[in-house]
Each structure stands twice: as structure tokens, then as C-alpha cells.
Ligand SMILES: Cc1cc2nc3c(=O)[nH]c(=O)nc-3n(C[C@H](O)[C@H](O)[C@H](O)COP(=O)(O)OP(=O)(O)OC[C@H]3O[C@@H](n4cnc5c(N)ncnc54)[C@H](O)[C@@H]3O)c2cc1C
């Protein structure tokens with residue numbers, strides 16, 4: 001790891017000020033992705049701004065019938081929150097299956113969503129639930145936020161402050177974890193919301209995506225039988241040592257049907 | 266860039282000079298010469314480096330020393346109540362032959378103690394296996410580790426630790 005200048009931010013505004021003018025500066029949340037990246041010398045920030053002391057970025061609030069979760073809220077806190085378990089149980093369950101207990105004690109929702117790893121779990125929930133990403137400068141709808149492989153709509157120095165999730169009528173997330181890393185080989189989040197049914201897939205492609213054909217079928221009939229014949233095209237899906245594009249396309253169907261069944265329970 | 270850090274390690278106030286990039290595990294092993302905490306993979310996978318920071322288990326190879334500023338850190342060296350008495354978890358690992366080479370053991374024990382407390386001393390086998398996701402052992406095949414943790418849970422409760 002190359003050395004860098006280390007700063008502690010006391011608030012989101014403080015972090016923004018510390019990052020200002022530092023084009024090679026990086027925010028650090030839980031560090032569970034950033035530190036391994038620095039160790040591999042895949043990044044060389046001049047400055048690292050630690051968000052852990054920014055109290056305004058943490059915490060879970062019930063708001064407008066849904067939930068607003070601060071960017072620095074750890075996966076473990078989301079998984080065990082009574083507020084999350086009662087309002088959006090699928091989100092608590094998703095958080096409880098990220099990595100391992102030690103990763104969940106450090107990793108944060110803001111870090112995961114900002115990082116937009118193609119196999120990360122939270123992006124599927126954010127997209128399927130039609131969440132809003134609140135940043136230091138604006139509000140971004142989930143449909144506009146994820147831009148593909150590790151890319152998001154965030155601008156330079158712009159930080160996620162919290163994420164607002166509307167309460168769905170029904171929702172479930174089912175993932176087929178890579179047996180070694182626990183990241184999603186394929187994960188499907190299905191949500192029946194006021195605005196319709198949304199199906200978001202992570203792990204299968206270069207970034208999280210929706211499956212329109214399944215959404216339309218489920219809007220007419222919310223049952224796993226309604227999507228049993230829908231095939232996801234293999235074009236652009238990931239093909240690697242863990243599985244071929246065909247295998248992943250097949251898994252999308254299986255995980256989606258399981259998610260619909262789980263949401264219907 | 267040299268930075269001063271201060272924290273409590275196993276109940277003792279410690280401080281030292283580190284670089285921003287110094288990992289917590291390096292600080293423990295190299296600055297404090299506490300080599301009980303191991304580095305197995307250095308890639309956040311194996312859990313040999315697990316310690317408790319403010320009561321929560323973390324991988325100390327994936328935390329900077331500066332991130333532990335002001336924190337209460339507990340390592341395997343701080344677990345036993347005295348030089349001649351082991352913690353119930355350590356005792357259970359010995360009784361159940363839960364280690365062979367012993368390399369993974371410090372991290373296993375620290376993860377296990379955290380696991381038992383988070384589950385309020387009530388665990389079943391499936392939960393223990395799932396909770397051990399972040400700890401790899403290349404010797405034992407895990408069976409005896411799982412047995413040890415299941416045995417230690419009531420022993421910890423009885424001992425009030
Ligand atoms: C062993 C292991 C297993 C894992 N398994 C899974 C898994 O199964 N599923 C899964 O989804 N993830 C998994 N992860 C990743 C984990 O969830 C990370 O915690 C997460 O991806 C990054 O969150 P972080 O808080 O650690 O962010 P950091 O590592 O601190 O930051 C990641 C990136 O986001 C930026 N960033 C952080 N916070 C903000 C913010 N508020 N605003 C803007 N930018 C920000 C940083 O600058 C950095 O570029 C795993 C990680 C490990 C080490």
C-alpha cells in the first residue's frame with residue numbers, strides 16, 4: 001500500500017471540505033473494499049478522508065412510511081435493526097447475508113452503493129425498491145444512479161449521505177452466493193411496490209439491471225409460475241471461472257422464481 | 266506521514282507512531298510485539314487476524330491503526346483472566362481438540378467469543394457454521410471447532426463472561 005495523508009471528518013460537510021480540490025482524494029467508509037484495493041495498489045489516493053466520525057451519516061430513521069438509512073450505517077446494524085426488520089424485512093435479510101460477520105461489522109451501505117461492485121448485494125435492493133440516493137448536493141433516483149461496472153452518477157467529491165427506501169407491499173431477495181467469497185454469483189431482488197413490480201439482478205452482468213419481461217408478467221400475476229418461461233438473454237452477461245453467461249442467465253430465472261415465492265409467503 | 270495513535274489494548278493504554286497506511290494488525294504485532302494475532306491471507310478472507318474493536322469482531326488486516334484511535338481493542342492475549350486460567354472458549358478449544366497447527370486459532374477464538382455474545386449464549390450447529398464464514402481453517406475440517414464453540418456457549422454464560 002502506498003502511503004497517503006489521513007484525515008478524520010466530523011460531518012458530511014467537513015468531509016466535503018476536506019476532499020475539496022483534492023482530485024486524488026478518497027472517502028473511506030468501512031474500508032472493506034478500499035483497504036484491499038489500496039493493498040493491491042489498484043488505487044493511489046493522495047488523501048483518505050475517514051467518514052467514521054461523521055455522526056450525521058449514520059443511523060436508521062423511519063420516514064414517510066419507509067426508511068432512510070445513513071450512508072455510514074454498517075451492514076450488521078441494518079441486519080439487526082428492528083425498524084428495518086419490521087418495515088422492509090427483505091433488506092435486513094440481504095444485509096445479514098453480506099460477506100461474513102466481520103465484514104458486516106465494518107462495511108457500510110453507503111460504501112457498498114458508491115462502490116457499485118457488479119456482484120454486490122445492496123445495489124439490487126436499491127434498484128428494485130426504487131430507492132433515492134441522497135448526496136451532499138442532490139437526490140438521485142436509483143434508475144439514474146448505477147452506470148455499469150463500478151460506475152455511478154456520483155460526481156467528484158460528491159458523497160452519499162443516506163438512502164431512502166419506500167416501503168414495498170412485498171419484497172424478497174435471493175442470492176446464489178459464490179461459495180468462496182459470498183458475493184452474488186447471481187442475486188435477484190423482487191419488489192411489489194406502489195409503482196408496480198420491479199425485478200433487479202446483481203452478479204450476472206457488468207452492473208445491476210432490471211428485467212422488464214419479468215416485471216410485466218409479475219404485474220399481471222405475481223406468482224413464480226408467471227415467469228417460469230421467461231429467459232434472460234446471455235448477451236453481455238459475465239462469463240468467468242465461476243460460471244458461464246448461460247449458467248448465470250439460468251440462475252437469474254431460478255433466483256427470480258425463488259424470490260417471488262419468498263415474497264409471496 | 267507519521268501519525269500518533271492512542272488506544273486501549275487489553276485494558277492497557279498504549280500509543281505509538283505509525284504511518285497512515287499502517288494496518289491495525291501491524292501495529293499490534295510490530296509496534297506492540299503482540300504476535301498472538303496472526304496474518305493468514307492479508308486479503309480479508311481468512312480471519313486469522315480477528316480482534317475485537319469496541320466489542321465487535323473485525324479483521325485487523327483490513328483496518329488501519331489510525332481507524333482504531335481511541336478504541337478499546339481486545340486481542341487473544343487479553344482473553345484469559347490470568348496466566349494460569351484460560352477463557353472458557355480457550356478451554357473448550359483445548360477440551361475438544363479444536364486445533365491442529367493452531368494458526369487459525371486466535372482468530373477462531375476471537376470470532377467465536379463475539380458470536381456467542383451476539384447470540385446471547387444460545388447457538389445451534391447451523392448458526393455456528395454460518396457464523397464462521399469469515400474464518401478459514403486448513404487443518405481441522407471445522408467439526409471440532411464447531412463442537413468447541415457449542416460447548417463454550419453455556420460455559421461462558423455460567424462464568425459470566
Ligand atoms: C471478505 C469480504 C466479503 C464480502 N462479501 C460481500 C458480499 O457478499 N456482498 C456484498 O455486497 N459485498 C461484500 N463485500 C463488500 C463489503 O460489503 C464492503 O463493505 C462494501 O462493498 C464497501 O463498503 P465500505 O463501507 O467498506 O466502503 P469502503 O471500502 O470504505 O469504500 C468503498 C468505496 O466507496 C467510496 N465511498 C465510501 N463511502 C462513501 C460515501 N458515503 N459517499 C461516496 N463514496 C463513498 C470510497 O471512496 C471507496 O471508493 C465483501 C467484502 C469482503 C472484504
Ligand code: FES
Nearest residue numbers: 305306311312326
Ligand atoms: S489475515 Fe486478515 S483476514 Fe486473513
Ligand code: FES
Nearest residue numbers: 365367402403404
Ligand atoms: S488448526 Fe491449522 S489452520 Fe486451523
